Amino acid sequence: MGRTYVQLSLEDRYEIARRRAEGQSIRKIAADMDRAPSSIARELKRNTGRKVGYKPEYANEQTRARRWSGSKLARKPELCNTVLEQLARGVSPEQIAGRMARDQAPERVSHETIYRFIYAEIARTKDFSWRHYLPRAKSKRGWRGIRGGSPASFIEARVCVHLRDPRALDRCEPGHWEADLVSFAKYGQFVLTLHERSSRILLATRPKNKSADLIAEHLRRLFDMVPRDLRRTLTFDNGTEFARHLLLHPLGLKTYFCDPHAPWQKGGIENAHGRLRRFLPRKTNLETIEPEHFHCILAAYNSTPRKCLDFQTPAEVFLDQVLHLKCESTSSG
Numbered sequence: 001m002g003r004t005y006v007q008l009s010l011e012d013r014y015e016i017a018r019r020r021a022e023g024q025s026i027r028k029i030a031a032d033m034d035r036a037p038s039s040i041a042r043e044l045k046r047n048t049g050r051k052v053g054y055k056p057e058y059a060n061e062q063t064r065a066r067r068w069s070g071s072k073l074a075r076k077p078e079l080c081n082t083v084l085e086q087l088a089r090g091v092s093p094e095q096i097a098g099r100m101a102r103d104q105a106p107e108r109v110s111h112e113t114i115y116r117f118i119y120a121e122i123a124r125t126k127d128f129s130w131r132h133y134l135p136r137a138k139s140k141r142g143w144r145g146i147r148g149g150s151p152a153s154f155i156e157a158r159v160c161v162h163l164r165d166p167r168a169l170d171r172c173e174p175g176h177w178e179a180d181l182v183s184f185a186k187y188g189q190f191v192l193t194l195h196e197r198s199s200r201i202l203l204a205t206r207p208k209n210k211s212a213d214l215i216a217e218h219l220r221r222l223f224d225m226v227p228r229d230l231r232r233t234l235t236f237d238n239g240t241e242f243a244r245h246l247l248l249h250p251l252g253l254k255t256y257f258c259d260p261h262a263p264w265q266k267g268g269i270e271n272a273h274g275r276l277r278r279f280l281p282r283k284t285n286l287e288t289i290e291p292e293h294f295h296c297i298l299a300a301y302n303s304t305p306r307k308c309l310d311f312q313t314p315a316e317v318f319l320d321q322v323l324h325l326k327c328e329s330t331s332s333g
Helices: 010-021 026-032 037-046 056-068 078-090 093-102 110-123 128-133 213-224 244-251 263-276 293-302 314-332
Strands: 176-183 190-196 202-205 233-236 254-258
Touching: 010 026, 010 037, 010 244, 026 037, 037 093, 056 233, 078 093, 078 128, 093 110, 110 128, 110 293, 190 213, 190 263, 202 213, 202 263, 202 293, 213 244, 233 244, 233 263, 263 293, 293 314
Parallel strands: 176 233, 233 254
Antiparallel strands: 176 190, 190 202
């Protein structure tokens, strides 16, 4: 049987450099390292710089550079155009890659390939508009966070989220909701959102202000579109706009509130807001958004495949829940 060839490692290159500095011949180096003399000769010929000579780090970089054939997206324009079109619609790299895998597309990429391609284009062209293809439009990877205050003591009959039905945590039972208010740069502009933890469906409306009575009324209208069997719990943060939460109890909902400074306890809707910001950045003037366009934005959000749903869309999962309830009510009758 023939000898199995193993690529030279960085440690091997340090050994070659040391021995060459000591004046050892190629055949001597090859014998001591159990390599073919031709391998050592080829390594020295291909990876020796005119000015730097043979340096292990330089040789390693030269080898890696020769193997690099460019990003898969750079080599395949049609695939690149498909990915960029979906990114422009607000679909994240992970969602694109996951849906391609689920649909068994003949040409597919990983989410990491997409991220690296975008960041490489930013570095190559110095055009930072490429960052707008990414979910949070950041030109560098990393986490950013904000911490705010809490007026929890002003909310009547406030019940802590720790007393919520444990079945809301595992997301297996439908009907557990989270609510929040999205603010915008222009004073007095808000979007009220409802997020169902199991299906990840997002409902939203645009109140004229954030008075507690008006917010409660808007929530009642949103829940009018939801079957009663899918109204179990509703979790808020400690904003005073949710102070009239008791008005929602006749709908069959039990209301709960996060601990102060702990919005992550309603992490589903916090994640949803991050995704919604791709369509409605903070600087958006809601007065310029027609109702039809606003509904299209919600439809696009709810029609985007999600990894946590095995790359089904929230709309598909929520519809299955509603149809399941109808089938149950028909069979029980």
